[in-house]
Amino acid sequence: MSKNCLNVFERDDCLKKLANEPVDLLVIGGGITGAGIALDAASRGIKVAMVEKADFSSGTSSRSTKLIHGGLRYLKQLEFSVVKETGKERAIAYRNAPYLVHPEKLILPIQKKGSLGWYSTSFALWVYDFLAGVSKRDRKKMISKSEMLKLLPQFKSNELIGAGLYSEYRSDDSRLTIEIIKKAVSFGALAFNYLEGLDFIYQDKLVSGIVAKDHIRKQELEISAKCVVNAAGPWVDEIRKTNASIGKKRLVLSKGVHLVINKDKLHLSHAVYFEAKDKRMIFAIPREGKIYFGTTDTVYSGNINTPKTSKKDALYLLECMNDAFEGINLKLSDVVSSWAGLRPLIHEEGKSSSEISRKDEIFISSNGLFSIAGGKLTAYRSMAKRVVDLVNKKRNLSNKKCQTSSIILSKSKVDINNIKTIKNQLFKDYKISKNDLEYLWTRYGMESKKILDKKHVNPNPKIALVINEFDYCLEQESVWSLLDFFRLRNARVYFYPESISGLIAPIAEHAKQKLQWTEEKKQKEIDALNVFLKEAITFE
Numbered sequence: 001m002s003k004n005c006l007n008v009f010e011r012d013d014c015l016k017k018l019a020n021e022p023v024d025l026l027v028i029g030g031g032i033t034g035a036g037i038a039l040d041a042a043s044r045g046i047k048v049a050m051v052e053k054a055d056f057s058s059g060t061s062s063r064s065t066k067l068i069h070g071g072l073r074y075l076k077q078l079e080f081s082v083v084k085e086t087g088k089e090r091a092i093a094y095r096n097a098p099y100l101v102h103p104e105k106l107i108l109p110i111q112k113k114g115s116l117g118w119y120s121t122s123f124a125l126w127v128y129d130f131l132a133g134v135s136k137r138d139r140k141k142m143i144s145k146s147e148m149l150k151l152l153p154q155f156k157s158n159e160l161i162g163a164g165l166y167s168e169y170r171s172d173d174s175r176l177t178i179e180i181i182k183k184a185v186s187f188g189a190l191a192f193n194y195l196e197g198l199d200f201i202y203q204d205k206l207v208s209g210i211v212a213k214d215h216i217r218k219q220e221l222e223i224s225a226k227c228v229v230n231a232a233g234p235w236v237d238e239i240r241k242t243n244a245s246i247g248k249k250r251l252v253l254s255k256g257v258h259l260v261i262n263k264d265k266l267h268l269s270h271a272v273y274f275e276a277k278d279k280r281m282i283f284a285i286p287r288e289g290k291i292y293f294g295t296t297d298t299v300y301s302g303n304i305n306t307p308k309t310s311k312k313d314a315l316y317l318l319e320c321m322n323d324a325f326e327g328i329n330l331k332l333s334d335v336v337s338s339w340a341g342l343r344p345l346i347h348e349e350g351k352s353s354s355e356i357s358r359k360d361e362i363f364i365s366s367n368g369l370f371s372i373a374g375g376k377l378t379a380y381r382s383m384a385k386r387v388v389d390l391v392n393k394k395r396n397l398s399n400k401k402c403q404t405s406s407i408i409l410s411k412s413k414v415d416i417n418n419i420k421t422i423k424n425q426l427f428k429d430y431k432i433s434k435n436d437l438e439y440l441w442t443r444y445g446m447e448s449k450k451i452l453d454k455k456h457v458n459p460n461p462k463i464a465l466v467i468n469e470f471d472y473c474l475e476q477e478s479v480w481s482l483l484d485f486f487r488l489r490n491a492r493v494y495f496y497p498e499s500i501s502g503l504i505a506p507i508a509e510h511a512k513q514k515l516q517w518t519e520e521k522k523q524k525e526i527d528a529l530n531v532f533l534k535e536a537i538t539f540e
């Protein structure tokens, strides 16, 4: 049986294979863009490898609003093609990963001094549904002020006229990325985290591979490839610089921040997308006992590896919420977690970051490097299709057409039409609480069974379940650190931060044994996680 590159215990063997056998396509960047390209290529039979310098999805693809959405805001900018594409992609994402992509009705309040009135909102939502081809059942509905207040009783009513209710989808960006990577690997792709592309190798002045640094084994290796795609999100220009191919079109990075509060701070049964006093649009979204809200949009020129939520960002978002909702009086001390991400946008002269198009663009350098920049999480599949179509046209790697619109994102075989029954059966077969089942199901879907089937190695069933989850991630999702596990595999640092203190010691001890950490390494891992938790609620 062939080895699994996402199993930490089989990684070394897979990496040897990568160093010894040239691939057709090498993708730099393990965010949603790189993951999508790897899946598209692998499913067309192309020999593909993907390298990620840190953990999968650790860049922008874990720091978004986590919506699979058409981007209502882009209608205002007359970006019909973006709205149409992302609108259609929502339905495909839902069809292919129903455990991970959840329909979410959003409320769009209409306010007296707002940018949109009743009729213009109704028209805009109609166009939105029309462009996305939304089914009749899910199309927008206009609701009166009193109907809206029944749904959102704390929304300030003095300026309120009514609201539009429309359909979007919520997901988890990191989980979506890792699920796509797992699926790509099941089609034969090789994918490695902690493997950084350092430089390019050239043959006859054309890119023919990369020099990479393995941060796990602290060694360098060369990887040969017929074609290299740079899908490094905010780092795309750094890589183009290394390749001496940066042209006139450059990235501009825009920082976006989200804050998380406990749900007892605000009664929010529905997600809401409201206009703040300064006319910017803000999302507030309930998830797993928490509410997260954002975002900001400011040009960023700091360190790409460490964007942070500043005090100014945090105070701005709290003010937006306090202005919109009655009597909540949110303070910095109410924030239980936060994240900041960088949008990789393509610079347009004279436009502010919020006005720049979210369209993606592919650049091909004269020495043969393909770079993909811009885009949205939601459109990852169609972006990947465009990249692989183009690479294929230029390099003739496969005669197969794109398959991904019908690829179910699950490693386990599943009858997608029967998904509810499968979930209910899981609940009957394993005597775990509804919350624990929801937690596992919305992260691992049908693979939850593999976690539940593992032998308990801790007398406390709650801790045993998390240890089993960790083991699953070691064997199937290449998890190497405590922070990656709690941030990028299960998002506990954002949505269950209070649960972590009771889990750190047993999970760290278990990880130490499994990964043969020294006591010093174990302590470093614990410290890194604690520092992250502290920084997520410290604003300077």
Ligand SMILES: Cc1cc2nc3c(=O)[nH]c(=O)nc-3n(C[C@H](O)[C@H](O)[C@H](O)COP(=O)(O)OP(=O)(O)OC[C@H]3O[C@@H](n4cnc5c(N)ncnc54)[C@H](O)[C@@H]3O)c2cc1C
Pocket: 028, 029, 030, 031, 032, 033, 034, 051, 052, 053, 054, 055, 056, 057, 058, 059, 060, 061, 062, 063, 064, 065, 066, 067, 068, 069, 195, 196, 197, 198, 231, 232, 233, 234, 235, 239, 254, 255, 256, 257, 295, 341, 342, 343, 374, 375, 376, 377, 378, 379
């Ligand atoms: C605040 C915010 C909110 C957003 N909300 C939404 C939303 O709700 N819905 C939506 O559809 N989109 C949203 N987006 C956009 C979406 O998140 C991004 O378009 C998407 O995540 C970009 O993915 P990516 O793979 O291109 O980049 P990234 O996720 O950043 O991936 C690039 C990867 O390349 C790696 N890398 C860099 N250099 C190297 C190297 N030398 N070697 C190996 N690897 C390297 C990095 O470590 C990184 O992991 C949002 C963005 C932001 C910032």
